[in-house]
Amino acid sequence: HPILNTTSNDPPNPPIDHRTLAQNHELFLTSQYSPGSPLFLPNGAAIFNKLQAFLRAQYPQFGFTEVVTPTIYKKSLWEVSGHWENYAEDMFSVKGRGASGQTVNSEIGQNEEFGLKPMNCPGHCLLFASKPRSYRELPIRYADFSALHRNEISGALSGLTRVRRFHQDDAHIFCRPIQILDEIKSTLDFVGMVYETFGLGPYKLLLSTRPVDHFMGTVEDWDKAEEQLKLALAHSGREWSINEGDGAFYGPKIDIVLKDSHGKEHQTATIQLDFQLPQRFKLQYQAPLEDLEGAVSPHETSLDSGHARPVIVHRAILGSIERFMALLIEHYAGTYPFWLSPRPAIILSLNQNPDVLAHVNNLQRQLTGNTPRRDADGLPRPQPLDRIPLAIETDTTPRSLGKKIHDAKKMHYNFIIIVGPAEAANGTMKLEMANQPESSRLQTLEALKDILGGKEYNSR
Amino acid sequence: HPILNTTSNDPPNPPIDHRTLAQNHELFLTSQYSPGSPLFLPNGAAIFNKLQAFLRAQYPQFGFTEVVTPTIYKKSLWEVSGHWENYAEDMFSVKGRGASGQTVNSEIGQNEEFGLKPMNCPGHCLLFASKPRSYRELPIRYADFSALHRNEISGALSGLTRVRRFHQDDAHIFCRPIQILDEIKSTLDFVGMVYETFGLGPYKLLLSTRPVDHFMGTVEDWDKAEEQLKLALAHSGREWSINEGDGAFYGPKIDIVLKDSHGKEHQTATIQLDFQLPQRFKLQYQAPLEDLEGAVSPHETSLDSGHARPVIVHRAILGSIERFMALLIEHYAGTYPFWLSPRPAIILSLNQNPDVLAHVNNLQRQLTGNTPRRDADGLPRPQPLDRIPLAIETDTTPRSLGKKIHDAKKMHYNFIIIVGPAEAANGTMKLEMANQPESSRLQTLEALKDILGGKEYNSR
Ligand SMILES: [Zn+2]
Ligand SMILES: [Zn+2]
Numbered sequence: 001h002p003i004l005n006t007t008s009n010d011p012p013n014p015p016i017d018h019r020t021l022a023q024n025h026e027l028f029l030t031s032q033y034s035p036g037s038p039l040f041l042p043n044g045a046a047i048f049n050k051l052q053a054f055l056r057a058q059y060p061q062f063g064f065t066e067v068v069t070p071t072i073y074k075k076s077l078w079e080v081s082g083h084w085e086n087y088a089e090d091m092f093s094v095k096g097r098g099a100s101g102q103t104v105n106s107e108i109g110q111n112e113e114f115g116l117k118p119m120n121c122p123g124h125c126l127l128f129a130s131k132p133r134s135y136r137e138l139p140i141r142y143a144d145f146s147a148l149h150r151n152e153i154s155g156a157l158s159g160l161t162r163v164r165r166f167h168q169d170d171a172h173i174f175c176r177p178i179q180i181l182d183e184i185k186s187t188l189d190f191v192g193m194v195y196e197t198f199g200l201g202p203y204k205l206l207l208s209t210r211p212v213d214h215f216m217g218t219v220e221d222w223d224k225a226e227e228q229l230k231l232a233l234a235h236s237g238r239e240w241s242i243n244e245g246d247g248a249f250y251g252p253k254i255d256i257v258l259k260d261s262h263g264k265e266h267q268t269a270t271i272q273l274d275f276q277l278p279q280r281f282k283l284q285y286q287a288p289l290e291d292l293e294g295a296v297s298p299h300e301t302s303l304d305s306g307h308a309r310p311v312i313v314h315r316a317i318l319g320s321i322e323r324f325m326a327l328l329i330e331h332y333a334g335t336y337p338f339w340l341s342p343r344p345a346i347i348l349s350l351n352q353n354p355d356v357l358a359h360v361n362n363l364q365r366q367l368t369g370n371t372p373r374r375d376a377d378g379l380p381r382p383q384p385l386d387r388i389p390l391a392i393e394t395d396t397t398p399r400s401l402g403k404k405i406h407d408a409k410k411m412h413y414n415f416i417i418i419v420g421p422a423e424a425a426n427g428t429m430k431l432e433m434a435n436q437p438e439s440s441r442l443q444t445l446e447a448l449k450d451i452l453g454g455k456e457y458n459s460r
Numbered sequence: 461h462p463i464l465n466t467t468s469n470d471p472p473n474p475p476i477d478h479r480t481l482a483q484n485h486e487l488f489l490t491s492q493y494s495p496g497s498p499l500f501l502p503n504g505a506a507i508f509n510k511l512q513a514f515l516r517a518q519y520p521q522f523g524f525t526e527v528v529t530p531t532i533y534k535k536s537l538w539e540v541s542g543h544w545e546n547y548a549e550d551m552f553s554v555k556g557r558g559a560s561g562q563t564v565n566s567e568i569g570q571n572e573e574f575g576l577k578p579m580n581c582p583g584h585c586l587l588f589a590s591k592p593r594s595y596r597e598l599p600i601r602y603a604d605f606s607a608l609h610r611n612e613i614s615g616a617l618s619g620l621t622r623v624r625r626f627h628q629d630d631a632h633i634f635c636r637p638i639q640i641l642d643e644i645k646s647t648l649d650f651v652g653m654v655y656e657t658f659g660l661g662p663y664k665l666l667l668s669t670r671p672v673d674h675f676m677g678t679v680e681d682w683d684k685a686e687e688q689l690k691l692a693l694a695h696s697g698r699e700w701s702i703n704e705g706d707g708a709f710y711g712p713k714i715d716i717v718l719k720d721s722h723g724k725e726h727q728t729a730t731i732q733l734d735f736q737l738p739q740r741f742k743l744q745y746q747a748p749l750e751d752l753e754g755a756v757s758p759h760e761t762s763l764d765s766g767h768a769r770p771v772i773v774h775r776a777i778l779g780s781i782e783r784f785m786a787l788l789i790e791h792y793a794g795t796y797p798f799w800l801s802p803r804p805a806i807i808l809s810l811n812q813n814p815d816v817l818a819h820v821n822n823l824q825r826q827l828t829g830n831t832p833r834r835d836a837d838g839l840p841r842p843q844p845l846d847r848i849p850l851a852i853e854t855d856t857t858p859r860s861l862g863k864k865i866h867d868a869k870k871m872h873y874n875f876i877i878i879v880g881p882a883e884a885a886n887g888t889m890k891l892e893m894a895n896q897p898e899s900s901r902l903q904t905l906e907a908l909k910d911i912l913g914g915k916e917y918n919s920r
Pocket of ligand 1: 119120121172314315
């Protein structure tokens with residue numbers, strides 16, 4: 001078996017900027033028509049979608065369910081959440097342009113201004129609050145890949161790292177205060193699994209605790225929550241430390257600080273506890289006695305009798321997917337692991353012989369799945385849901401094989417497949433593999449599919 | 461093998477409104493904070509994501525590659541595309557709220573107004589125009605699932621059918637004029653395949669041709685294009701007819717008009733040719749002689765020498781995914797095919813015996829994949845990319861089995877799995893299946909997984 005790992009263990013130092021590397025692979029564009037909103041070309045979109053698909057495949061085992069929520073909300077929602085007051089400078093305002101939003105059957109606040117969402121949390125609070133909740137349903141864990149917008153100053157915008165439009169692998173956990181420990185343990189497990197998969201690390205964990213002066217709730221609430229975070233951190237087996245008093249006024253948090261292959265530190269994942277949003281949105285659940293006695297805010301008057309306030313955990317593991325992609329691009333330095341590669345394989349023709357060209361096309365169709373399945377009437381049949389698309393390109397230009405191999409290597413294809421007259425003539429799948437520690441000849445298409453179809457994640 | 465098909469062949473007539481059916485399945489909410497932007501709850505998001513995943517699995521065989529494009533573009537882009545002039549009433553305007561967008565290092569048009577995109581086409585034109593194109597690259601087919609916004613009047617908003625925020629299974633084909641026939645043939649094949657999969661139909665195809673008075677380009681251009689559309693329609697083997705003179709001024713189109721199970725007609729998919737946008741965006745490709753002689757607009761001066769103008773085909777097969785979901789919800793009348801079902805299966809405990817409850821949990825974890833894979837160090841290992849999540853619920857309340865079965869049927873689970881002390885005691889996977897033509901007892905978990913893991917699309 002040829003080794004799938006073709007990425008280098010020695011990335012260039014200093015790293016090549018992700019914008020330069022992205023150009024070689026045609027990953028994305030920026031445009032003056034939407035500064036800070038990258039346009040992903042097919043290769044970049046393929047990586048972007050693979051990252052989402054990877055997380056989606058993991059969500060069931062960690063108990064997350066995905067939701068789909070609006071892009072714009074009225075000012076009145078952002079007033080409830082506090083964003084309109086505290087986040088004004090960073091938000092985009094949205095208004096109907098025509099008169100069409102201002103007609104007879106208008107709802108309350110019809111002509112109100114909207115805000116383009118910078119975060120998903122308020123929307124998830126609406127979902128939580130949409131029906132009475134019992135402690136038996138908790139934790140509820142909503143995941144959301146929505147596009148988010150923040151109005152960064154234009155001078156600061158850069159590639160995928162400083163943007164105005166981005167996506168997070170965002171999620172909110174609504175849980176009972178006593179569930180914090182298990183949720184944080186599980187989230188730290190998830191973080192570890194993800195960073196291992198990409199061959200990233202080591203990283204350290206930073207706990208930010210209660211600020212001295214200004215904080216929500218009681219000292220006792222904070223102590224209990226921080227105790228659970230410390231237990232979870234100790235359980236993780238990772239290096240961790242405390243930033244005393246550095247937490248937000250609404251809750252303690254854990255930051256994941258990643259050291260990249262060049263020694264540079266990146267703050268990527270965050271796990272933020274929040275006592276405030278549940279209060280602002282008057283969230284509650286019908287609680288057992290133990291929760292009522294140990295309630296986070298026992299003196300609150302806005303709770304119904306027999307009800308307690310859930311805690312929200314905001315968590316993102318990749319953080320901004322765009323920024324994480326920039327990090328990966330530099331980390332892999334242009335040579336991607338097979339499963340993430342925008343250029344997994346190319347088929348080169350040895351010459352211009354029509355049989356050779358036909359065989360190249362045939363192979364490409366079979367490997368990519370571009371041969372529609374047909375039913376008895378000749379109509380195409382759908383491909384199954386678990387099909388992972390594989391982009392196999394071809395080079396059938398009338399150039400020397402040496403030149404084609406040279407170019408293909410420069411473009412960092414994981415596999416280079418060469419087809420000559422012998423393969424075409426006997427219709428077999430005898431193939432030459434290049435860009436590998438050693439070349440090998442495969443007798444069947446199945447053998448090749450087996451290599452290319454590897455479903456595990458090779459981080460290197 | 462129990463039959464997977466549990467949906468009824470006799471949907472209620474008149475149909476139950478999708479908003480009512482959606483409530484039973486907890487599919488979505490609407491909120492006064494964002495009228496016309498549905499919030500999908502986990503069950504609705506699962507269907508929404510399955511529909512996208514289904515199309516994604518088909519894209520390679522039809523040559524589409526996905527791209528990811530901005531949500532907001534400056535007014536100047538919408539002026540190029542013509543939307544600012546012709547579509548003003550329906551667009552939302554976006555502006556930075558703070559002073560942060562107005563600082564020293566400002567780009568040209570820094571303080572310009574943005575528009576929230578109602579369509580993806582202008583963004584795709586930017587991608588096409590991002591580098592010189594040769595006829596050898598064509599057709600280029602960009603697919604995009606972006607959220608789109610149109611400012612519908614609030615009085616007209618309703619469930620998933622009249623919305624302000626929606627997603628299309630949108631795509632744009634940039635092709636040579638002589639490629640229109642093949643592209644339309646292939647698109648009609650794709651449409652047929654999709655509608656068969658959902659058990660929808662019959663449908664008819666409507667060709668709208670050149671308007672009498674006001675149209676772009678030459679009569680000859682239109683005749684050639686319409687000729688190709690007619691050939692493709694004839695080739696489809698479907699019922700089709702002509703709406704003489706009913707095309708837009710910028711190109712002819714084909715509408716797909718679906719007759720639902722209640723005889724009501726729905727305009728869903730559209731295939732729209734466009735001679736205008738390529739001109740507005742000055743799109744061109746380096747062309748062979750035959751294209752230059754038969755050029756769509758041979759007299760254009762803005763083309764470089766040796767270059768021709770591509771044609772754009774706008775096409776959506778589901779159309780608005782939200783509206784298509786509404787149609788499916790009514791079509792299936794609350795009983796979804798297994799692969800799309802938000803409630804594929806539930807496990808009921810026969811009693812409250814701790815062994816029984818443990819066995820229920822164990823089964824649920826195994827069937828959903830909620831048992832993390834662990835490596836030697838006890839760390840979770842990632843699930844493979846091709847894993848299709850399966851939401852298996854449980855009912856372990858202390859109620860009679862009869863009552864639980866009754867409730868589970870009311871909630872339209874495709875499979876009802878019953879676990880009693882016998883199964884728990886001997887650790888086997890002997891299970892009772894309900895909600896099926898006949899009950900059956902399965903000896904192994906594998907046998908159950910085999911049934912539940914069916915990857916084909918059962919339309920009924
Ligand atoms: Zn949040
Ligand atoms: Zn379009």
